[in-house]
């Protein structure tokens with residue numbers, strides 16, 4: 271049992287600040303919250319409340335395998351469009367991944383996530399030469415560090431129909447495994463999705479099998495859609511349907527769907543996704559990095575969350591880019607509109623971890639929270655909280671991180687082997703780059 275004493279409790283959206291509150295945590299949850307509770311819980315470990323305490327942050331789309339691409343020293347051919355970039359870089363990278371690279375990328379990505387105040391990550395994994403069991407390696411990273419998350423394998427036809435079938439099997443195998451783990455231990459940290467790469471690398475036969483997997487496992491699909499204009503055009507050209515229409519015709523779109531990017535989704539697609547209550551995940555830095563264009567119709571989506579698409583897991587940095595990019599194109603959304611998107615990741619979690627509540631510091635919510643050291647130069651008020659998040663607060667202000675009631679970072683010190691994880695990660699990165707240099 272943990273008691274955070276005399277805390278300033280901050281909920282980012284809807285914005286609220288309560289002074290001098292004690293928070294009591296037990297068995298993964300916030301079990302009590304109020305004034306002067308210490309005498310009621312004499313057995314609790316009392317910890318310092320820093321400047322303020324908030325719910326943890328959620329990264330709603332990531333690729334941990336991209337972790338080892340940072341500063342990559344590999345000869346990459348010049349690309350003239352998005353599909354060439356996938357061929358020359360990202361698909362060469364995923365083919366170079368083995369088991370240890372998967373494990374070490376997951377470990378170092380999870381470690382960095384928690385150090386930046388992120389308590390949950392939704393990951394989308396691909397490793398065509400290591401499909402079977404790859405999600406177990408990803409899982410091990412989460413469990414070693416103590417991070418919460420949702421994982422899946424990116425199914426695609428681009429490594430043959432056999433590769434697609436094995437990808438579907440890996441998703442279904444892991445879905446059953448995760449359901450069993452959650453049944454045996456209600457505090458198990460992972461849930462799962464049915465992963466798919468993108469419409470343009472999935473034929474109708476594979477898509478039908480994917481739809482079967484969504485149905486049989488009762489999980490949500492997690493897929494890239496219309497990241498580049500090519501994906502949207504290909505769907506209309508080859509399949510005579512818009513992308514979301516194509517998925518919806520197979521009953522794959524529901525309130526657990528995670529549709530990533532959506533830069534070129536049509537009005538028809540957006541209507542279907544909104545009607546089914548599915549989620550769009552916006553990854554502004556990745557869109558800029560891949561030169562695919564900007565999602566300037568983001569306010570047409572009912573549910574929007576934020577992800578990094580493989581550029582680390584620092585969600586305060588991602589939030590800042592998301593806001594500044596839309597200001598750069600004369601967008602009229604406010605900082606608080608983007609904070610709302612950031613906090614929406616909790617709704618994705620609630621739809622995956624059934625019966626659990628996330629994203630608020632209230633009794634009955636999961637104890638995924640961050641204690642911050644942020645001596646602000648201007649008053650910190652509910653009315654200007656989003657301004658502090660966009661223009662000031664950063665991962666350097668993270669003091670203590672608690673996930674599922676367990677302390678994973680205490681007073682800026684990770685309670686897991688951070689240096690060891692990073693040392694192994696660097697070795698695996700070198701091997702990944704060597705493997706890539708051997709591939710054309």
Ligand SMILES: [Zn+2]
Nearest residue numbers: 333494530579
């Ligand atoms: Zn992605």
